């Protein structure tokens with residue numbers, strides 16, 4: 256009853272060719288016989304190909320849909336079995352299955368895994384957007400407690416100086432233990448003294464709440480790690496701005512930053528990140544690629560979101576041919592005439608003499624070199640050049656607004672990388688890659704989100720969300736193969 260060349264056959268054939276021993280190792284043996292993991296994998300992937308993500312809907316499809324019936328060989332695992340297999344058995348092993356599928360497709364000549372088009376998108380987590388924890392508010396609350404403990408100590412000292420035997424503790428670092436001891440000490444010192452009613456109330460409140468609050472903040476800070484927010488319903492999800500904002504109010508939503516690398520619209524690698532900006536995700540994404548395939552890509556194409564000094568340096572070190580835009584690359588290309596605004600005008604830099612020349616031709620000597628750390632901890636070096644005398648210059652009002660002589664900063668290393676990126680991007684090959692990039696990687700996101708409704712995860716937590724993404728990626732690749 257199933258027509259020839261139906262995608263169900265492709266799923267069956269491809270999954271039959273895979274080595275699923277990492278999944279088999281997850282079965283301890285003993286107990287009642289289990290459904291074969293290969294069959295369950297086929298069913299799950301076929302369900303994802305058909306936009307069926309709910310375990311209950313998959314259970315129904317197994318009883319109603321002939322394609323599912325054929326795949327499962329008329330066995331009917333229920334939604335609990337499907338969920339356990341998806342959430343537990345595939346933990347940590349699905350990436351290996353994904354890799355095998357990609358290599359099979361590459362061997363069939365459908366893609367080149369050495370040439371990557373990289374991009375990212377945000378996918379909403381299965382989490383409540385109102386149950387948030389903010390790093391900033393934890394810090395504010397901790398600071399407030401520190402300040403109030405300090406005030407209470409000072410008050411106690413003013414009222415009962417003799418009873419406060421010890422010197423004032425250092426409250427710059429406080430924890431539940433320290434607060435409990437301090438409050439107890441203050442209470443003991445104030446016993447029998449005439450104490451302000453409000454202070455008494457505050458001491459009672461502090462004794463009851465502050466230690467437990469501090470313990471709670473400590474626990475929350477541990478969950479936060481380097482992030483600045485998380486959702487209580489999915490603690491691995493971070494609040495970020497989503498592009499598809501139905502309410503149009505710029506509200507932050509808990510989600511994950513999904514990064515993919517594609518070639519010929521086939522997903523070669525995927526990673527999930529808590530960082531909302533793409534810049535910092537390239538390094539872990541590349542490391543994951545290397546761990547997966549045991550080699551480095553030869554070519555990488557990405558948009559300006561990835562064009563940072565750190566990324567350019569990384570790609571150069573790995574000897575990867577790079578076609579990565581930087582900020583203002585397009586603006587630079589559109590600009591036909593030199594900038595008329597002197598504030599923005601390009602100041603001439605003389606490499607031999609390591610000095611600059613301002614719009615009036617005055618020499619700007621290098622006055623200092625400053626180091627700045629980026630969010631990821633990468634150290635950038637900026638050279639500062641300053642004009643010797645701006646007084647009486649006819650261009651003074653339009654040139655700069657500072658009281659001193661004009662200062663400019665140059666990041667020579669970044670400029671060198673930008674020059675190289677520009678020449679790569681403007682080359683014949685660069686133009687070809689730039690034209691291909693949106694049709695290669697961006698359409699994959701469009702297809703997954705718009706046509707396959709992959710806008711929100713069904714599962715919670717990093718590991719499970721990774722499994723869902725892996726299933727989605729395998730399903731997408733097999734759909735491409737079938738097409």
Ligand code: SF4
Nearest residue numbers: 613615645648654661
């Ligand atoms: S104001 Fe100073 S920096 Fe600007 S053009 Fe005149 S001399 Fe040069």
